[in-house]
Amino acid sequence: MKKFRWEVIYFMIAVMLTFFVISSGDFFRKKIHIEIGQIASETIEAPFQVENEIATERKRNQLEALTPDIYKMDERVLEKGIANIELLFDYAEAIKVTAIPQEHGVSPIQTLQSKSPIPLYEDEYKTLLGMSVNRLHSLEQICINLLTNTMEEGIKENENKALDVRAKLEKTDLSTVEQKIAYEIISSQIKPNLIVDKEATALAKEEARESVEPVYILQGERVVEQGTRVTEEAYNVLNKIGYLNIDDSEVYTQYIGVGILIILAVLFLYRSMKYEISNTSLNRGQASLIFILYILSLGIIRMVLMGDYIYMPLAFAPILVAILIHKDIAIVMHLILIVVAALTHKADSVFIIYHLLAGLISISIVAQMQERKQTMVNALLVGLLQTLIFISLNMLVGISLSTQLMLKGVEAFFVGVIVVVLVVGSLPLWEAAFGFITPIQLLELTNPDQPILKRLLIEATGTYYHSLLVANLAEAAADEIGANPLMARVGGYYHDIGKLTCSNYFKENQVLDNPHDYLDPQTSADIILSHVTSGIELADTYKLPKCVKDMIKEHHGTSTAQYFYIKAKNIEGEEVDIKDFSYKGPKPQSKEAALIMLADVVEATVRSMQHKIGTEVTVEDLVRKMVKQKLDEGQLDECPLYISDIEKIIDSFTRMLKGMYHERIEYPERKGK
Known part of the structure; x- marks a missing residue:
């Protein structure tokens, strides 16, 4: 019963303090009442990197509008034009060589006019009937060739090719009258044969939209400045970072959700402590150490709330647990601390991935250290790896390699070195206070x-x-x-x-x-x-x-x-x-x-x-x-x-x-x- 009592006390204190740290962090930051068009009473900076969705959508719409339509050629338009020309000249030749129209009391010109698929003036029909058969064939071939050459280039809606046809006719051996008839025949059959390919155009515009990189408001960048008008963009960003006031029922729902997550996380850590090592529970000294280090980590998470995430030595406690107790418990503890820190700081993926990789690598390296003289070598290695992780993650999200980024990487390096030195340097304190024996000792x-x-x-x-x-x-x-x-x-x-x-x-x-x-x-x-x-x-x-x-x-x-x-x-x-x-x-x-x-x-x-x-x-x-x-x-x-x-x-x-x-x-x- 005595053992059960202190386990319950540890559990309850851990849950309550975790809830306090998260609820007082950026996830439940104090809300403000403001509307679009109002004047901001304070300057607000982004506590973490967040996407400006309206700016991103605007860029996508602009690129989509600039993406040209994709056309495809309709071969049937040319085929129909050639067929009409051939039919006109076939009727003209047939009327010319036969006497059928005269037998019915209808003039040849009227007959041709009624049969022709191409509308011409009466004198133009008369000219056609007055040509020899050979001349008709020659004119027919010139009309077909010019129509084909013009249409094969492709014609869009509202595109005028008349001047091109006139220029080409002037280069032929046709007379002025014949050129005029040919122009009327060809221009009447020039129709748009390039039509918009709706599927291909839609696909091209979608690819253009997807190629647009999101527009981000970086951590520490001003969202709205005191004394300026709140735009729709700024309002949307404020909503995303959780600064806008929401109704009480939603707040209560969030509190309940976070509370359940905290209880599950602490239970998971407790179960790992109880059964992870050779299926035997930890003694009170080991459990007390984990409890103290967990509370210490909560304090660190809360104190670094307004600072950059690279300054948070989140792996300090897990590394100590790995050396003094067991590596598996250290990994579980580190994962839970990342969840708590991510909720407290309302973190993005870069924050989470950075601390996840940096912590696991630090635990793996330092836990295997067998002599204290290896401290500086391992500290430098951990610092170097943290720098590489930090720079690569920032480059991954689109931040270009710059002097400022390199300086931040150097800061991450020194944080990693300091954490390892503090861990190894404090080992005698923990060994004396809790009676632990380390592989180094x-x-x-x-x-x-x-x-x-x-x-x-x-x-x-x-x-x-x-x-x-x-x-x-x-x-x-x-x-x-x-x-x-x-x-x-x-x-x-x-x-x-x-x-x-x-x-x-x-x-x-x-x-x-x-x-x-x-x-x-x-x-x-x-x-x-x-x-x-x-x-x-x-x-x-x-x-x-x-x-x-x-x-x-x-x-x-x-x-x-x-x-x-x-x-x-x-x-x-x-x-x-x-x-x-x-x-x-x-x-x-x-x-x-x-x-x-x-x-x-x-x-x-x-x-x-x-x-x-x-x-x-x-x-x-x-x-x-x-x-x-x-x-x-x-x-x-x-x-x-x-x-x-x-x-x-x-x-x-x-x-x-x-x-x-x-x-x-x-x-x-x-x-x-």
Whole structure:
């Protein structure tokens, strides 16, 4: 119930503060009452890039009007004109060579006039009938040729080609009278043969409209200036950026929508915190850190409300979470912060894409950093990538490469560098405040120049090399079962530092006599058992992290110093209390501590039995025996190891130990004379 209470408190505070930040941002900015034609009482600048739709539409309409119509030629117009000319001359020739009109009491001219598809004057019909057949054919061909040449060039509506026809007729061998008749025939058949292709024209005009780039009001650009009249364009832009007053019902609807989004986002973050890492929930310290960093990020989002989006260090908190807790939770947190920032700042796509890419890249680079000396290299890399993202996104939306844009890119570079430096620089603060251990800190602890390790090498050389072997065994097994290999290695290095207080009482450090030969079993057991408590005291002295102290405390669990317990029973009988010969524990609570326990006992056993390996027993037999013993004693009951992990650990230990204590060939002695 206690855990549930603080989780609910964190959740409610996060939701309320998020709602406050968004509702006080640009999305719910104070509205103004103004109409088209009124005088603006204040200067209003665009808080983000927004399209001027009216200006864009005006440009589109202008380009559409300038796009010419597309025509197609109607071949039937020419064909009909040629047919009419041919019919006229066919009738003229037929009337000329026959006497049919005279038989019916009608003059040839009247007959031709009634039959002709081309209207001419009476004297022109008379002239045609007075020509020879050959001359008629010649005139017919000239009319057809000139009509064809003129019509093939294409004629639009209201286009006059009469002068062209006159000029062409003057170049022929026709007489003046014949030219006049030919002109009347041809001009009567010249009709527009180019008609508008409606589909092609509509498509061309649509393509012209689509080619127009939108007209944008840039962030910080004045939409309307104090004392000037509000135009339709300015009114439309003010409406788009949310400055115009709207009715209360719409405001309430927006509040409800934002509230639901916030609850869903925070729930998503909470679920990621609870189940993301190995299906186990985070402890209170980890949850508290995420809560504090989330609140800190909300404050940053709100403070940078009036500034440029590149100055917002949105990735600061997610990078810290990635280093101190888990990369997946950091990514979820970053996505939620982008949503909150986008709603608060009423952001455009450039804002969102910039922070999305810059944050994910920063998390990926810094979370993999293993040494603090890499800080500046990674900071410069993050800054450079942020600059490239910023410039490329602005070029994508149509902003040309300029000195001003390059200077903004330099500012983005320095923001990225500062964020990385602040993250790495503040790590000791977070580590001390919440007891976190980072990969960077663990790697520093593996440095042989650490004072406690140098003491171990000089004052307890056997224990030092035993610790190295335990560390190697534990690290390899951790990698097999999905535990933390680096933490297992560090635990192996430091688990026996307590032996420094009485190093010569442990077999691996003894050169001459064994001091236990002169001590009673209880005293010997007290000395052996004390190396755990002494190790904790040394860890405090050298300020080792909590996880290392836990592995020192747990690497023997509650097991018994069997040698001295049996020796005491042989002397004193059944009156010996086993608790006096047992470690105080606790049993291993983590996979890494369990691996240190198993590696410790397995390495010591195999080392002590190496003279029998290959003849009486195998390495695998010894490993299985010691692991089974710890299982039977219940020493692994409280750690999150699975049965499947045990077999992987045995296989890993066996493989490693075979390389360390492999069977050797016994060389025969050379027989001399």
